[in-house]
Every structure is written in C-alpha cells, then in structure tokens.
Amino acid sequence: xxxxxxxxxxxxxxxxxxxxxxxxxxxxxxxxxxxxxxxxxxxxxxxxxxxxxxxxxxxxxxxxxxxxxxxxxxxxxxxxxxxxxxxxxxxxxxxxxxxxxxxxxxxxxxxxxxxxxxxxxxxxxxxxxxxxxxxxxxxxxxxxxxxxxxxxxxxxxxxxxxxxxxxxxxxxxxxxxxxxxxxxxxxxxxxxxxxxxxxxxxxxxxxxxxxxxxxxxxxxxxxxxxxxxxxxxxxxxxxxxxxxxxxxxxxxxxxxxxxxxxxxxxxxx
Numbered sequence: 001x002x003x004x005x006x007x008x009x010x011x012x013x014x015x016x017x018x019x020x021x022x023x024x025x026x027x028x029x030x031x032x033x034x035x036x037x038x039x040x041x042x043x044x045x046x047x048x049x050x051x052x053x054x055x056x057x058x059x060x061x062x063x064x065x066x067x068x069x070x071x072x073x074x075x076x077x078x079x080x081x082x083x084x085x086x087x088x089x090x091x092x093x094x095x096x097x098x099x100x101x102x103x104x105x106x107x108x109x110x111x112x113x114x115x116x117x118x119x120x121x122x123x124x125x126x127x128x129x130x131x132x133x134x135x136x137x138x139x140x141x142x143x144x145x146x147x148x149x150x151x152x153x154x155x156x157x158x159x160x161x162x163x164x165x166x167x168x169x170x171x172x173x174x175x176x177x178x179x180x181x182x183x184x185x186x187x188x189x190x191x192x193x194x195x196x197x198x199x200x201x202x203x204x205x206x207x208x209x210x211x212x213x214x215x216x217x218x219x220x221x222x223x224x225x226x227x228x229x230x231x232x233x234x235x236x237x238x239x240x241x242x243x244x245x246x247x248x249x250x251x252x253x254x255x256x257x258x259x260x261x262x263x264x265x266x267x268x269x
Contacts, residue, residue, distance in 0.1 A: 003247055004053055007037075007054065009229065010233075010243075010247075011061060013030075014031075015030055015034070017029050028075055037240060038062040040245055041057060043248070044248065050255050051255075071128075074129060078128040078129045078132045081119055085136070088111045091159070092159075103151055105148035107151075108148055109145070109148060112140065
C-alpha cells in the first residue's frame, strides 16, 4: 500500500508541476512525466490479483495521456518556437566573455523578421501557437527596436538577470542564517550573524557540542524520514522511467515476501 501511495504521489506531482517561465513549462514536463508513468504501469503483470490496483491506475493515466496528446503537441511546438526566438536574440548568453563581437542590431532585426515570416501556425486549431503568434507580433512591432541597443554596445548584456540572481542568492543565505523574512537589516555581513554568538571559533564549536549525540542522531533520522517524499519527487523529475521501475520492483518484492510469509501480521482494522 505504501508503494502504491508513492505511485499516486508521482501522478499527483505530474499534474501539479510548477513552471519557471519562459523556458521551463510545468505542463509539458508533467505530461512527459505522465507518459513515462503510463509506460511503466503498462508493464505490470496481469496474472497476479495483487496488481489489479496498479493496472487500473495505469489505464486511467493512459486515458489522460491520450486525451491531451494533441494539446501537448501544440504546446510543445509553441515552446520550440519560443526557443528559436531566444536563439535569435542570443539569449541567454552561454558565455558573455565569448560573445560574437561582429553581431549587430541590424543582423538580429533581420533574423527576427525572417523568423516571424516563417511562423505560420493554424490559428483556429492550435490555440497555444496562436497565442504565441499574437503576442510575438504585438510585442515586436511595439517595442522590438528598443531591445536591440545592447547588440551595438560592447560589454552590455541583454538583461540584468545575472546580477539579480547574485542578489537573490545573498538574500536567501541571509534568511537561512538569521531566520528573518526581511533582509533590510541584514545587508551588511548577514551571512556571518551566527558567528556573533561566540567570541571565537572554539567557543562556537563548544556551543555546538552541547547537543547530545543521541539527540542529534534522532533528529537527523526524523529529518531523513521527512525528506523522503521530496527526494522521491526529485528522483522522479530527473528520471521518471527508472524511478517508477524501481517502485514497481519494490512492489513485486513486497508481494513475494507477503506470499512467502505463512503467518502475515494482522492489521488493527
């Protein structure tokens, strides 16, 4: 039952994948995850009665995959065109130091105009591509030339996201150290606040050693148990097929153990 609950958790996670736009689309990732889950559940043995729940679960997942196949293909094509737009703008730059110095705003504008002419989706039957088509034309015609100055100024990046990422990393570190949500008062030496509780490194180590080893190990065990669902989802996102196969292998081993046990423990119910 615990392994079957993990399979349900994998399906729930697939239909609630978060997005980090513009290039990380949770809907597409969730659909691909559901496809892999359905492919693995299809391999469940049909001759064993203990697998009936997994077989029914696989049928439901496969039904959802078949229902949304056309929508997923539409969204996938829209994402591919979005990546082509980003490639035309040389965004994000892989290595700012190795930027093409011969690139000019006129060249980027010419490439973007040609790309716009190539994108001719079915506006009636492909809603995702139609939405991209409308936004792309409106934004480029309204403010496209204003984006191109960075290509004529050496050393000027197309955005300030790298600098914002550095600030964000510092703020997150200060919040972890201080436990405060606001970082307004921790702009200077926020990451060293923990050292202010001790006059020296030796005193700081002595304070840490005041926690009994058994208590530390118990809390580490509880933390590991609490992190197991998150770790399962992390493995699921990285490799859905192998993670689901391992889950089914554990399910099969557990079925074999229960079948070989002449006196299984009775439940409280």
